[in-house]
Amino acid sequence: MTAHQKIRWGRHLLIAAxxxxxxxxxxxxxxxxxxxxxxxxxxxxxxxxxxAYFPPPTDHHARRIVMPSPDLLYALCAIDLGAGPAxxxxxxxxxxxxxxxxxxxxxxxxxxxxxxxxAGRPVRxxxxxxxxxxxxxxxxxxxxxxxxxxxxxxxxxxxxxxIERLDAARRTLRCDQAAR
Amino acid sequence: xxxMSRGWRLAGLYAMAIGLGLASAVVxxxxxxxxxxxxxxxWRASAEGGSAQAGPYIRALVARIGLLALSRRETLYFVADxxxxxxxxxxxxxYRIEGTAPPARWWSITxxxxxxxxxxxxxxxxxxxxxxxxxxxxxLHTGPAxxxxxxxxxxxxxxxxxxxxxxxxxxxALAADPARWAAPAIRPDGVCT
Numbered sequence: 001m002t003a004h005q006k007i008r009w010g011r012h013l014l015i016a017a018x019x020x021x022x023x024x025x026x027x028x029x030x031x032x033x034x035x036x037x038x039x040x041x042x043x044x045x046x047x048x049x050x051x052a053y054f055p056p057p058t059d060h061h062a063r064r065i066v067m068p069s070p071d072l073l074y075a076l077c078a079i080d081l082g083a084g085p086a087x088x089x090x091x092x093x094x095x096x097x098x099x100x101x102x103x104x105x106x107x108x109x110x111x112x113x114x115x116x117x118x119a120g121r122p123v124r125x126x127x128x129x130x131x132x133x134x135x136x137x138x139x140x141x142x143x144x145x146x147x148x149x150x151x152x153x154x155x156x157x158x159x160x161x162x163i164e165r166l167d168a169a170r171r172t173l174r175c176d177q178a179a180r
Numbered sequence: 181x182x183x184m185s186r187g188w189r190l191a192g193l194y195a196m197a198i199g200l201g202l203a204s205a206v207v208x209x210x211x212x213x214x215x216x217x218x219x220x221x222x223w224r225a226s227a228e229g230g231s232a233q234a235g236p237y238i239r240a241l242v243a244r245i246g247l248l249a250l251s252r253r254e255t256l257y258f259v260a261d262x263x264x265x266x267x268x269x270x271x272x273x274x275y276r277i278e279g280t281a282p283p284a285r286w287w288s289i290t291x292x293x294x295x296x297x298x299x300x301x302x303x304x305x306x307x308x309x310x311x312x313x314x315x316x317x318x319x320l321h322t323g324p325a326x327x328x329x330x331x332x333x334x335x336x337x338x339x340x341x342x343x344x345x346x347x348x349x350x351x352x353a354l355a356a357d358p359a360r361w362a363a364p365a366i367r368p369d370g371v372c373t
Binding site: 012013015016017019020021022023024025027028029031032035036039058059060062063065066067068069070071097099101103104106107108109110112114116145150152156158159160 | 196199234251
């Protein structure tokens with residue numbers, strides 16, 4: 001092999017190494033976004049008259065999201081801020097743990113509010129993208145880092161209260177487009 | 181002809197490089213030896229899992245085994261797939277989990293199969309914790325059949341076992357430094373080969 005050929009193959013090997021690094025980095029970057037996209041795309045439509053989805057209590061048939069907690073009742077909303085801000089409201093009057101968490105499209109948990117922080121007050125959130133006009137709102141304003149987001153409400157099932165009461169509490173959740 | 185041959189060789193080289201890059205990403209997420217920045221006994225946790233401070237690798241790992249996790253301030257998630265002596269957990273074996281109730285508002289231990297989903301159980305015995313175990317000291321058994329006494333989580337079949345310990349609203353000192361916590365021990369309950 002001539003010196004010229006060695007240089008040429010060295011260049012090709014360098015390009016190959018860069019391609020390998022780039023494909024590795026791309027896979028690591030894309031995987032959480034694809035996982036969230038699948039969750040958002042697969043989020044069932046809300047029941048008639050409701051603005052959120054209320055899955056049945058978790059059991060061994062739940063195989064959409066890994067490590068489901070059997071100790072929680074969930075409610076969820078798939079949120080799209082592409083058309084403008086969205087509002088979230090809930091009024092879970094419980095003496096036990098509940099929380100409302102927001103996830104960006106890269107899996108980051110960017111916001112959480114629990115029952116202790118709510119201190120018995122109804123939850124009122126306005127979600128928007130930074131740089132968009134925010135209407136006047138009597139509540140907490142949350143700037144989301146992505147247009148697509150997932151809201152997950154958790155209600156603890158610890159046996160201290162009837163399941164019907166816990167179910168009614170999660171069904172106070174509503175996610176709507178904000179009035180302009 | 182020679183030019184085409186060289187072109188194919190180059191294409192093969194580049195395709196192999198891309199394939200190795202993708203395969204190494206799969207390996208990094210399938211065997212995440214790099215992610216356990218908190219270790220307490222047999223339990224492992226990620227300090228940044230679920231948070232906006234998470235790096236790309238932690239995000240990818242969260243997407244694989246802990247999608248929609250809460251940040252550490254709200255919840256600590258500990259995972260164990262080995263016992264206190266470092267042996268892999270198997271569902272066909274019986275284990276005794278013993279410790280002191282964690283300083284958190286609410287906590288539970290859940291048994292998952294190695295695909296990170298719940299073991300089938302028509303009686304819904306998937307988890308036990310602060311709502312069902314004695315305090316402050318507790319003992320919990322896992323295995324394919326009950327130990328005869330005490331709380332028990334069924335783990336049927338013969339496959340890998342993954343235990344998850346969830347601590348909702350942990351006390352501030354624990355959230356700040358989970359590594360100092362005396363976590364529950366996981367020990368074989370009888371001989372299992």
